Amino acid sequence: MDETGLKSLLQHLPVSWWEADRELRVIDSGGGAFEDLRTAQRFLDTVFRKRSPAPAARTGKSQWQAHFDGRIFDVNWPLGPSRQDRTRGMAVEVGSDAAVAPRRYDAFADLAPAAAFIRNANGRYLWANHAYAHLYGTTPEQVIGKYVREVDAPADAAQVLALDQDVLARGKPVRHTLTYHRADGTSGHAAGHRFPVREGAETCVAGIYVDISDYTRALHQRREAEESLCALRDHSGLPCALISAGGTIRQASAAAAEMLGTRLSDLVGRRAHTLLAPDPELPALERNWRALIARRNRRIQTSAVLVDDHGRQRRARLHLTTVGRGPSRAASVWAVVTHQSLVHEAPAPLTATQVRILSLLAAGRSNGEIAASLHLSRQTVDYHLSRLRDLLSAPTRCALIARAYVLGILAPDTWPPRSVTAGHPGSAT
Incomplete structure (x- = not known):
């Protein structure tokens, strides 16, 4: 060759x-x-x-x-x-080179972010990396060679040794989460595996753990926040509901179920639009909802006519606030009812002129002043007032004004009086 x-x-x-x-x-x-x-x-x-x-x-x-x-x-x-x-x-x-591979592994494991150790059957540390020593606020040199009882508190040491013996008895890896205590007395949490290894002629216990203290703390804080929110929701007395972006009720207060004449278990999971009665302002409410979900608005105050399970209606003042932002839209909306009218059978719809007449009547205007303000004849105003008394079942002018407020036609917290659906304070309707 x-x-x-x-x-x-x-x-x-x-x-x-x-x-x-x-x-x-x-x-x-x-x-x-x-x-x-x-x-x-x-x-x-x-x-x-x-x-x-x-x-x-x-x-x-x-x-x-x-x-x-x-x-x-x-x-x-x-x-x-x-x-x-x-x-x-x-x-x-x-x-x-059999000697090089272990050295490489030791160097890698020593600087790995996961805490790792090797102990013999008597609980003596044969090896520990920096991450493991960091859990106790010390260095590997201060851990290696010591016994578990010298590193952990007595109660923790007993638990650690029991887990070691369990691993040695089973002869296979065991996964678990444990609580440990640092030198300053604070506690931490770690999750990982413990498994048997051979070190020379004896079988020892090795472990690899990830410190989940921050995760556990955040989970606990979230749970506390959810419990506080539930307590506030349930004991505030306000009817409120958490509605998904798709319009499904995810959570609701007992007051909301009572207001709608249904059970709380039946209210959760229901589509929110089934609770809305036909109303001229419904298209505006739908536009407001789309603006919330698209995150063009963070919160909106509006009103809607709600219908309960018995077909009765009431007008409610709604405060809508987005929560849980996604990449392009809000995840859900909290709806809180701050004011509500008395429950009533659905009245015949009122015209804009009739609502304007009610507003002026509530402001103390006479029939003649109402006619002049709306450029109507006196007879036309008298006809509308007679018609309104029939529609609202109110025999007198005072009763007519009172019914307009309790039925949610007029806003109870504005002056001069105006409709609850008025677009701005200067408008009556």
């Missing part, structure tokens, strides 16, 4: 050959042991930094064993006499 054929053969074998000058600069190399010339040069630098630059000249030997990147090579150099101040050599991989 000529030299070209030999080089081609070596390309598929765990072998490295090189040709170097006097300064051991690789001029040419090949074989399947290394991927490129740079790695071959690094191999040569590593090998000859650990040995004499001319091992054959000083020791009379041209073969020795070298360790490189966790691999073991039989090195033969030089191969034959020098040619033009160049020498050739060859290294054949014969195995892996």
Whole structure:
């Protein structure tokens, strides 16, 4: 086989050959042991930094064993006499360095963010990494060699040793979450696995844990916030409901169920639009809802006519506030009723002129003043008032005004009087 054929053969074998000058600069190399010339040069630098630059000249030997990147090579150099101040050599991989891999693993595990340890059956620490020692506010050097009772509080130590014995008895990994106490007396939480390992001639216990103290604390705070919100919702006496972006009631207060004449269990899961009675202002409410969900508005005050399970109606003042923001829209909306009219049978719808007449009547205007303000004849105003008394079942002017307020036609907290559906304070309707 000529030299070209030999080089081609070596390309598929765990072998490295090189040709170097006097300064051991690789001029040419090949074989399947290394991927490129740079790695071959690094191999040569590593090998000859650990040995004499001319091992054959000083020791009379041209073969020795070298360790490189966790691999073991039989090195033969030089191969034959020098040619033009160049020498050739060859290294054949014969195995892996069993001592290097554990050192690499230890270095990796020592700096890993997960807390890790190894203890013998008596609870003595054989090894611990920085993350594990950090749980106790100390260093690995202060942990290794000590017993569990010297590191943990008595109650914690008993729990730790019991878990160790459980792992040794089972002979297989166990996953669990545990509570530990730091040197300053504060507690923390960790989750992970504990498993048996062989250390020399004895079976020991190893563990890898992730500190979940911050997660547990955040979960506890969230639970407390939810409980506080539920208590506020249930004991405020306000009818309120959490409505999803799709319009489904997710949560509701007992006051809301009572107002709508239904059970709380029947109200949750119901579609919110089924609680709305037909009303001229319904399209405006739908536009407001879309603006909330699209996050164009954070909160809105509006009104709506609600219908209960018995078909009775009442007008309610609603405060709508978005919660739980997604990437492009709100997740849900809290709806709170702050004012509500008396429940009543659905009246005939009133015209804008009739609502305006009620507003002026509530402001103390006479029939003549109402006629002049609305550019109507006196007879037309008298007709509308008679019609309103029939529609609202009110025999007198005072009763008519009172009915307009309790039925939610007029806003109870504004002056001069105006409709609850008025777009702005200066408008009566």
